[in-house]
Amino acid sequence: MARYIIQSMDTGRFLAPTGDGGVDWFRSLRDADGGVINDPDQIGQLLADHCDFDTQAIVIDLDRLGTANGYAPI
Numbered sequence: 477m478a479r480y481i482i483q484s485m486d487t488g489r490f491l492a493p494t495g496d497g498g499v500d501w502f503r504s505l506r507d508a509d510g511g512v513i514n515d516p517d518q519i520g521q522l523l524a525d526h527c528d529f530d531t532q533a534i535v536i537d538l539d540r541l542g543t544a545n546g547y548a549p550i
Contacts, residue, residue, distance in 0.1 A: 485532035
């Protein structure tokens, strides 16, 4: 199962579901309860509903970090 997080390159905040069924931007993954999203379709919907060009949102696949297929520095 893939594990993704969404982060704003503009603010550094993480977009994640809240405990009450909403969605919010969090300063830390701890406050976002990890912020991990498993469903690629949900990622697409969150990006469409809560991000614009200025947000500069990126999707990070946590299972790629630290592997041969990891991310190059930005």
